Amino acid sequence: MKPTTKNTKIFLFSCASALCLIMVLALKFPKQKLTKETNISEALVALGESLPKHARPNATAEQIQQGTDLVFKGRTIGPDGKKSKYISRFYTCTSCHSPAKEDPSIASFDPQSRLDYAVENGQKFLQGSTFYGIANRESWYNDDYEKKYGDLVKPARNSLAESTQLCAKVCSSGRYLEDWELEAILAYYWNNQLKIKDLNISEEELMLMGNPKDEKKSLSTLKSKYATKSPATFGKSPSRQDLGFEGIKGDPVNGKKVYEFSCMSCHQDGGVSGIAFTNSKVDFQKFKRSIGKKSDYNLYDIVRNGTYAGQGKPRYMPLYPKERMSDQQLEDLRAFIEQEAN
Ligand code: HEC
Numbered sequence: 483m484k485p486t487t488k489n490t491k492i493f494l495f496s497c498a499s500a501l502c503l504i505m506v507l508a509l510k511f512p513k514q515k516l517t518k519e520t521n522i523s524e525a526l527v528a529l530g531e532s533l534p535k536h537a538r539p540n541a542t543a544e545q546i547q548q549g550t551d552l553v554f555k556g557r558t559i560g561p562d563g564k565k566s567k568y569i570s571r572f573y574t575c576t577s578c579h580s581p582a583k584e585d586p587s588i589a590s591f592d593p594q595s596r597l598d599y600a601v602e603n604g605q606k607f608l609q610g611s612t613f614y615g616i617a618n619r620e621s622w623y624n625d626d627y628e629k630k631y632g633d634l635v636k637p638a639r640n641s642l643a644e645s646t647q648l649c650a651k652v653c654s655s656g657r658y659l660e661d662w663e664l665e666a667i668l669a670y671y672w673n674n675q676l677k678i679k680d681l682n683i684s685e686e687e688l689m690l691m692g693n694p695k696d697e698k699k700s701l702s703t704l705k706s707k708y709a710t711k712s713p714a715t716f717g718k719s720p721s722r723q724d725l726g727f728e729g730i731k732g733d734p735v736n737g738k739k740v741y742e743f744s745c746m747s748c749h750q751d752g753g754v755s756g757i758a759f760t761n762s763k764v765d766f767q768k769f770k771r772s773i774g775k776k777s778d779y780n781l782y783d784i785v786r787n788g789t790y791a792g793q794g795k796p797r798y799m800p801l802y803p804k805e806r807m808s809d810q811q812l813e814d815l816r817a818f819i820e821q822e823a824n
């Protein structure tokens with residue numbers, strides 16, 4: 483054997499062993515590059531969790547586009563190349579859900595900081611929770627929604643796909659989605675995930691998460707940085723409506739924000755409700771007169787109970803749980819309405 487061939491062999495052998503070693507090391511210590519742009523789900527997988535059932539990492543750009551159309555416009559171009567049927571004749575998903583980030587701090591659901599954020603960013607302040615990060619939640623139709631939807635909540639609570647079907651059919655007074663439509667909406671959600679940059683997380687915490695000594699601990703730190711569910715506590719009208727909620731004084735300036743960024747998003751001319759508020763004194767007086775009375779315009783009852791779709795009345799108004807409008811904000815709204823009525 484010529485020495486050159488031998489050298490080549492040794493060289494090749496060393497290369498192969500080095501490569502093996504690198505591969506073994508890479509398997510044992512995967513390089514978890516967590517950057518600000520990393521999706522939360524990737525960070526969770528790096529920490530040993532498996533992807534949820536609704537994950538759609540292989541969704542195509544076309545599916546994401548179809549999902550976006552369905553959410554914003556209620557229809558899209560289907561697999562047969564034709565325009566699909568509207569999901570609902572009355573609403574699009576974004577009539578009741580914001581598609582964008584709506585909480586400045588993702589870890590908590592504070593209705594006042596959400597309202598301020600909506601005003602700053604020109605977004606709506608709505609009853610339904612945001613689709614931003616909905617794929618990062620772990621349960622849906624939480625808490626008191628069982629009171630409203632009963633057994634329908636059971637399959638929905640642990641499944642984002644079932645929740646979507648429940649909402650498409652019941653909450654939107656629409657129809658169940660076809661398989662390809664559901665897939666498209668799940669693709670849209672997956673593409674609309676929270677990212678590391680949305681969390682209030684320090685560089686140090688991020689480093690530790692990238693090279694965790696204790697995966698369990700890192701997982702719980704990560705999960706403490708965002709809300710894994712959108713909580714829902716149904717509120718009540720105050721016991722004495724004339725006096726309002728005990729110990730709460732309404733602020734009309736804040737109430738105006740509630741009125742404009744919430745009520746008016748549906749009750750403007752051409753909005754999803756057939757009832758358009760005119761901003762006239764007459765309208766505000768109707769609300770003012772109805773406080774404490776059994777009336778369609780009873781402010782406390784309409785906010786806390788909403789209305790129900792019925793025979794020949796498929797349009798309804800969703801109620802606001804306390805996490806979506808606080809008693810304080812409701813009292814603020816009343817103060818604004820009374821100010822405008824005078
Ligand atoms: C008329 C209002 C309305 C419309 C239209 C509507 N939703 Fe909802 N949706 C709600 C309300 C209210 C809830 C209650 C829970 C929440 O969002 O916090 C809800 C809940 C959900 C949930 C569970 C959210 C959670 O975190 O608990 C999903 C998923 C959902 N809707 C998807 C959709 C999709 C997709 C569409 C469009 C096809 C749609 N919704 C249309 C009002 C609506």
Ligand code: HEC
Nearest residue numbers: 577578744745748754755756757778779784789797798799
């Ligand atoms: C997501 C859309 C939406 C939002 C937001 C909304 N409403 Fe409504 N509201 C409706 C719909 C839909 C109806 C049902 C009546 C209709 O349009 O046919 C309704 C009905 C009402 C009615 C009449 C009740 C009845 O029994 O007929 C009042 C009063 C009312 N809303 C007040 C409010 C106030 C006050 C706010 C803000 C705190 C508000 N709405 C926010 C959609 C909405």
